Amino acid sequence: MNWDWSNVDAFMPRFWDGVLVTLQALAGGVVIAFALGLVWAIALRSTHRWVRWPVAAFTEFVRNTPLLVQLFFLFYVVPSWGPSMSPLVTGIVGLGLHYSTYTSEVYRAGIDGVPAGQWEAATALSLPKSRTWYAVILPQAVRRVVPALGNYVIVMLKESPQLAAIGALEMLGEARGFSNETFTFEAISVVGIAFIVIAYPASVLLRALERRLVR
Amino acid sequence: MTGAFFQSWFLPGVWITVQVTFLSAALAFVISFVIGLARTAPSRIVRILAGIYFEVFRSTSSLVFMFWIAFTVPMLFQIKFIGMAAGVIALGMTYGAYGSEIVRGALAAVPPAQREAGIALNFTRVQRLRRIEIPQAWPEMLPPFNNLLIELLKGTSLVSLIVVADMTFAGNLQRLVTGDSAPVYTLLLVVYFVLAFLLTRGMRLLERRAKAKLGQAPPKGGLFGGLRERGAIDAVTGTAGTAGTGGAK
Amino acid sequence: MSADTTPTDPTPADPHQNPAVDGSELIRFDKVTKRFGGNTVLDNLCFSVDSGKHVTLIGPSGSGKTTILRLLMTLVKPDEGTIKVNGDYLTHEERGGKLVPAGEKHIREVRKNIGMVFQQFNLFPNMRVLQNIMEAPVQVLGLSKDEAEARARELLDMVGLADRCNDYPSRLSGGQQQRVAIARALAMRPQVLLLDEVTSALDPELVAGVLDVLRDVARTTDITMLCVTHEMNFARDISDQVLMFDGGKVIESGSPDKIFGDPDHERTREFLSAVL
Numbered sequence: 048m049n050w051d052w053s054n055v056d057a058f059m060p061r062f063w064d065g066v067l068v069t070l071q072a073l074a075g076g077v078v079i080a081f082a083l084g085l086v087w088a089i090a091l092r093s094t095h096r097w098v099r100w101p102v103a104a105f106t107e108f109v110r111n112t113p114l115l116v117q118l119f120f121l122f123y124v125v126p127s128w129g130p131s132m133s134p135l136v137t138g139i140v141g142l143g144l145h146y147s148t149y150t151s152e153v154y155r156a157g158i159d160g161v162p163a164g165q166w167e168a169a170t171a172l173s174l175p176k177s178r179t180w181y182a183v184i185l186p187q188a189v190r191r192v193v194p195a196l197g198n199y200v201i202v203m204l205k206e207s208p209q210l211a212a213i214g215a216l217e218m219l220g221e222a223r224g225f226s227n228e229t230f231t232f233e234a235i236s237v238v239g240i241a242f243i244v245i246a247y248p249a250s251v252l253l254r255a256l257e258r259r260l261v262r
Numbered sequence: 263m264t265g266a267f268f269q270s271w272f273l274p275g276v277w278i279t280v281q282v283t284f285l286s287a288a289l290a291f292v293i294s295f296v297i298g299l300a301r302t303a304p305s306r307i308v309r310i311l312a313g314i315y316f317e318v319f320r321s322t323s324s325l326v327f328m329f330w331i332a333f334t335v336p337m338l339f340q341i342k343f344i345g346m347a348a349g350v351i352a353l354g355m356t357y358g359a360y361g362s363e364i365v366r367g368a369l370a371a372v373p374p375a376q377r378e379a380g381i382a383l384n385f386t387r388v389q390r391l392r393r394i395e396i397p398q399a400w401p402e403m404l405p406p407f408n409n410l411l412i413e414l415l416k417g418t419s420l421v422s423l424i425v426v427a428d429m430t431f432a433g434n435l436q437r438l439v440t441g442d443s444a445p446v447y448t449l450l451l452v453v454y455f456v457l458a459f460l461l462t463r464g465m466r467l468l469e470r471r472a473k474a475k476l477g478q479a480p481p482k483g484g485l486f487g488g489l490r491e492r493g494a495i496d497a498v499t500g501t502a503g504t505a506g507t508g509g510a511k
Numbered sequence: 512m513s514a515d516t517t518p519t520d521p522t523p524a525d526p527h528q529n530p531a532v533d534g535s536e537l538i539r540f541d542k543v544t545k546r547f548g549g550n551t552v553l554d555n556l557c558f559s560v561d562s563g564k565h566v567t568l569i570g571p572s573g574s575g576k577t578t579i580l581r582l583l584m585t586l587v588k589p590d591e592g593t594i595k596v597n598g599d600y601l602t603h604e605e606r607g608g609k610l611v612p613a614g615e616k617h618i619r620e621v622r623k624n625i626g627m628v629f630q631q632f633n634l635f636p637n638m639r640v641l642q643n644i645m646e647a648p649v650q651v652l653g654l655s656k657d658e659a660e661a662r663a664r665e666l667l668d669m670v671g672l673a674d675r676c677n678d679y680p681s682r683l684s685g686g687q688q689q690r691v692a693i694a695r696a697l698a699m700r701p702q703v704l705l706l707d708e709v710t711s712a713l714d715p716e717l718v719a720g721v722l723d724v725l726r727d728v729a730r731t732t733d734i735t736m737l738c739v740t741h742e743m744n745f746a747r748d749i750s751d752q753v754l755m756f757d758g759g760k761v762i763e764s765g766s767p768d769k770i771f772g773d774p775d776h777e778r779t780r781e782f783l784s785a786v787l
Binding site: 242 | 318320
């Protein structure tokens with residue numbers, strides 16, 4: 048055992064930089080995952096199978112392949128024919144895209160949970176399709192969906208260190224950089240504890256929320 | 263991509279990925295049962311300790327933990343991991359925590375009347391678990407275990423970052439050497455998907471046999487039924503989910 | 512049956528006597544109180560059952576009959592009072608002259624004399640019929656597989672299901688499942704058999720088959736039976752004694768002829784006229 052607290056102190060400024068980047072990546076990723084997931088969920092209920100099938104195939108493929116390889120793909124392959132993005136932006140897109148395929152399942156379950164009679168009532172009132180979704184179905188689905196979505200925010204937080212692999216300097220990236228430059232090893236422990244300190248209270252909070260919303 | 267790359271890096275990489283998947287799945291499976299059973303133990307202390315394990319590893323980032331095992335532990339305790347051991351330990355311990363929730367949840371779902379029938383026949387707690395409760399909970403565990411196994415397979419790609427030469431590592435090597443990344447990353451994604459597909463087939467087979475043993479109908483879902491199954495426990499978030507992949511009721 | 516309130520000292524068991532047939536006291540409830548939430552289901556209940564007797568508990572639902580069986584099976588624990596089986600405390604142990612809650616080992620020792628048949632059968636769905644019956648004799652009593660199988664086949668023959676021994680329970684009708692459950696309980700050679708509304712979950716046409724099996728058991732064995740049922744004809748047939756419960760207490764007890772023919776208590780009369 049040769050733990051040195053002064054190395055921890057020296058790492059702290061860069062740690063906070065990393066926290067900021069992690070939170071940016073998480074916030075961006077969450078927005079994309081929540082929005083895109085809803086798009087997938089609605090597309091999967093489309094009556095046109097040329098909408099349904101490609102979306103089903105795409106989400107199935109993205110969900111069952113590693114985020115890490117997807118990040119490499121977005122960072123190294125996509126720029127050769129598409130937009131070139133910074134590591135952080137690539138990470139946000141990758142994280143958001145990957146977990147949109149999970150949130151779409153959350154929305155699907157939430158929408159399926161709305162009783163069929165609600166659709167029938169909306170049809171009986173001749174509500175337009177958009178109005179049915181916006182005013183009838185989605186508000187009822189939200190209650191079931193919120194805690195599950197919250198859980199995926201925590202999952203995304205825990206997977207965000209993979210962004211370090213394409214050079215985004217979030218918490219783990221900062222810790223690796225610091226360790227390599229100073230030949231010390233304490234930084235990673237700090238980051239590891241930071242994740243537990245953030246994720247555990249968040250999951251406790253979510254469980255409380257779940258108990259209130261889902262009865 | 264050249265044949266030489268295939269021979270010397272990619273195919274061995276696939277084999278390493280398969281090995282890491284099976285070894286960490288085996289470790290995770292054992293931990294799932296040890297922690298899952300301990301979380302329902304009569305002793306309060308055992309329950310609390312197992313609960314702490316679950317909460318800590320559910321809140322841990324598996325990649326950060328893997329780095330910690332691979333780089334910090336050897337420095338702190340002067341031990342050396344050989345080959346893929348650090349990756350397997352890290353993956354097994356994290357995914358075992360998620361698995362423990364599957365075991366606990368499935369055991370809790372066994373009707374209490376079955377436990378009572380076991381008491382009425384004067385079984386001990388261990389006998390009840392071994393002969394009655396676990397056999398009945400087993401088919402319920404398989405769908406969420408399937409989802410967890412796919413998550414684990416995806417998670418094995420992380421070992422490439424601690425310099426284990428799995429297939430993702432081979433892909434990165436190819437990019438560095440040739441600068442040509444599109445074919446190899448596409449191939450990687452396809453191979454991961456195919457492996458996930460094969461694992462699902464295998465798990466479905468197990469599930470069908472387990473259900474037949476209980477005299478229940480086999481699960482539905484053909485070739486295009488999707489790779490994930492919808493069970494009561496969400497293997498990805500480690501919660502008794504109300505919605506989500508493997509979480510819909 | 513006596514409804515006194517003075518606890519009696521445990522009489523030392525005579526090893527040369529089979530306690531199941533000597534007519535001595537087998538079960539004693541002493542000032543037992545059981546509450547669920549704020550609801551007092553059993554209120555300071557005292558009664559005893561002599562060995563070899565067939566006792567039926569009747570009364571309106573919610574009067575605590577099933578709770579008595581569940582207390583005896585240690586599926587629930589009393590809030591106050593003690594239960595003795597064969598002179599041993601069931602859920603308590605004497606340690607240093609004081610009564611303390613019993614450990615698992617003590618409970619299992621006393622409980623081994625008690626068997627139970629449930630309303631919902633509770634067969635193990637993961638085992639075939641034969642295995643359901645053999646499981647506990649092998650695992651708990653330590654019988655060899657051959658002995659246990661011989662015993663199981665004999666019992667299956669008795670309940671008329673010898674040909675179904677390789678089926679899973681889900682393939683059997685409710686009545687057949689209940690007959691297997693009876694065989695399963697009997698395979699443990701219990702001194703006391705608890706029967707908890709064993710026909711209530713059955714389709715009407717299947718009830719008779721199960722009751723015939725139980726009549727058989729009552730006639731051919733000296734097993735003490737404690738029976739909660741709504742089948743009043745069956746109760747009249749097999750019972751030596753009938754206990755009428757209401758509000759967590761025994762309000763009347765006596766021979767079936769007395770209780771069904773000429774009850775003393777107004778509540779008993781009302782209850783019987785409602786169910787007969």
